[in-house]
Amino acid sequence: MSGTSVETIEIAARDGLRLAATIFEPAGTARSTVILQAATAVPRGFYAAFADHLAGLGRRVVTFDYRGIGGSRPASLRGFPATMLDWADQDARAVADHAAAAWPNQPLGIVGHSFGGQAFGLAPHPRVTHVVGIAAQIGDMRLFDSRVAGRIRFLSRYLAPVLIPFAGYFPAGWFGMGENMPGGVFRQWTRWCLTPDYFFGDPQVGAAERFAAVTARVHLIGFDDDPFGPAAAIEGLAKGFPAGLATTEFIAAKTAPGGKIGHFGFFRTSTGRPFWDQVDARLG
Template identity: 40%
Template sequence: MNVITIPVKQGGILAATLWERSDAKGTVILHPATAVVQAFYKSFADYLYEAGFNVVTYDYRGTGRSRTGMLRGCNVSMSDWIEQDVSCVTDWAKSRFPALRIMAVGHSVGGHAILLSSATRSLHAAVIVASHAGVTRTIKQTVEKIRVWSLLRLLAPVLCRIFGYMPARRLGLGEDLPAPVMQQWGRWSAMPDYFYSDPQWDARRRAGEVTLPLLVLGFDDDPWANPDAITRLMGPVKNAKIERREIRHADFGIPSVGHMGFFRSRCAETLWPEVGSWLARECLR
């Protein structure tokens, strides 16, 4: 396991970690969720490495080890993560391992990146975990819907104006975020079809151009990435070969999965092989 630095063409760096093996069957890039640092995915990366893959994890600019200096004034947006950061780490992996197939696993906004980034054309296959169209009306539980709506529409805009960034840590919501990330996320959540409705972000066309095999995972106790929200996200993805699995956590003897739990060690023996075996099969096709 080696710590590496990948420069971003538009400015800044991506702090990344590489698991490299001489007999790798392919290379897997892990695209993280919003406000989640790469260390969260270490155990899953270890699993993929032991399963025969090179693995790359990283932090988006403005988060984790990719954060340089103060967040106030950082002008990186969520669409910059999706297009610029993802493209740079994908190009780096292609250059480092030109003879191997490049695949990706995207968690939440990392799954959005697989659908929308121009770098996706370089992938051989990808797995999308707990990703959804983040419009608040798809949340079924009333209390959770009010909580998320209040955070994205009321609290976050005020806090970003006061602090110049989103102080998520103080609220127990993960990593602090650049203000443009939080503001763009809030705007998308207010649109009828999330980022597909954004006139400045040609998301519907981008998603329609994806043609690679996709494994899409949802979990029955995830309040955000529920079946309706996943369907809204995947609707414009008309040309990909999609295998969608709605996983009932009780069927696997797991107490909970939710939005974050797939990457925790309690899922190692039951759910991780679902992804590892799928990636291994696609690597051979």
Template identity: 40%
Template sequence: MLGGLEWRQHTPHASRAVVIINAATSVRCCYYTRFAEYLFSHGMDVMLFDYRGIGASRTGSLRGFKASWSDWGSLDFEALLKRAQRQYPGQPIDVVGHSFGGCAAGLAASGAVIRRVVTVGAQFACWRDYAPAQRWQMVTKWHAVMPLLTGLCGYFPGKRLGWLEDTPAGVVKDWVTFGTRFEQLPSARHLGALPFASVKAKTLAISLSDDPFGTVAAIERLLSHFSASSRTHLRISPEDIGVTEIGHFAFFHNRFHDSLWPIALQWLQTGALAIDVPGSIQYPL
């Protein structure tokens, strides 16, 4: 049973979008509450959920608990897509995916029902794509220390370290694999053909220039999996909106209510960017 949160308008309407927000790896869905309320205030129905083993979807010890990135996408996100179709029949389904959450959007068998996608810093932690200035520090932290502690504890005790929520060992195993394609990750090898290409949604990938995970190479590596989608990559620097930093997580902070959130809203509403959108378009495909 997956736990989560939901914002539902009083009366159904066939033209109203229902938006599913996919969290980053081991980030509780409540982190995105204010952004969800923002979308709801602009007339959308919104669904948040925690992946199995995380937050409201955790039922006990993670020692020996079976979960992987592929499970989070092919099982958990798929369950949300099916629930959205049941609860909001006939309404368009859109997705916002943060970090791994953008990858999860391509792992569900029902992905063809998605109308529009907005991703933020979305990638699957290929070490080669980490920002050069921080690469070896990140490799040490995430590809050496994290699996070492996971081996000792049977799961990654991220909450005690202040890094992440506690994380299932199978997710860590996927993260630390030195593969350059998602299908090379341990959990994906058992899935057969991946459903990325079934997603035909208009996709906006937002990346931030000071995000050490979301480099241009990382964003476009993931976008290459969505081969049947029209894809636009918008890269934003802090100075484009008059701030000193944004990084990997802060897009969803309330302080960007008036500067960054309208970009995602506009795409979800229209499938297009405003003429005066901050940042630079890396490419439309």
């Protein structure tokens, strides 16, 4: 959008690893700062049009790549150590720390896509006052269509044990699952997917205790044609937050241009743009 300035920077994760990030600065004085937390294996560039739109509405927007993804990917992914908890604890939390320190007198919000919405609950930040989750859910496969669940089980049980040792990472791009990702990320994600209640059922995570620390208002938006975000899974994530903090909303795909939204269409200009101002209204 005219007037928005864009700057590429690096932010140090909590363990010191450098993360690629982009700041979308509005033309005038920013009324708040919003961090955009990506879905699994989706590079930050996918969200540029949406970030630019929010900047045009007066919000400063920070996008970033989790370790092992996009601009935060090392020269080789082979053997690169990373987990989904690292993405939340080391990466997302550090970006929130950076924003809170850089702009201490402004409201801080988060827009989280899929895992990006989960990540805030796993690593909440006390400065964040409003969170909007887009297709953010729990990945408990009992709540998903049998075809989706069957695919995850097959990849986890039969292909990953062969492909990860061979390649040194999980070649997600082969299966239309975003960018290739660190093997540890894929293993942890699929283990959660096949665990009842997702990460809430993993005693090593302590997800219930993590979510209990959330103080922000949380609004989760789902779509009725999203095979990776069924209503029950979105409601399941909402229930993990402290009572009274989380609300849910479901948008009918037929109301979008072309009649389709799915798991990724919200952030595409061609399908999601009519709904973008609704997110701005939820960010306080």
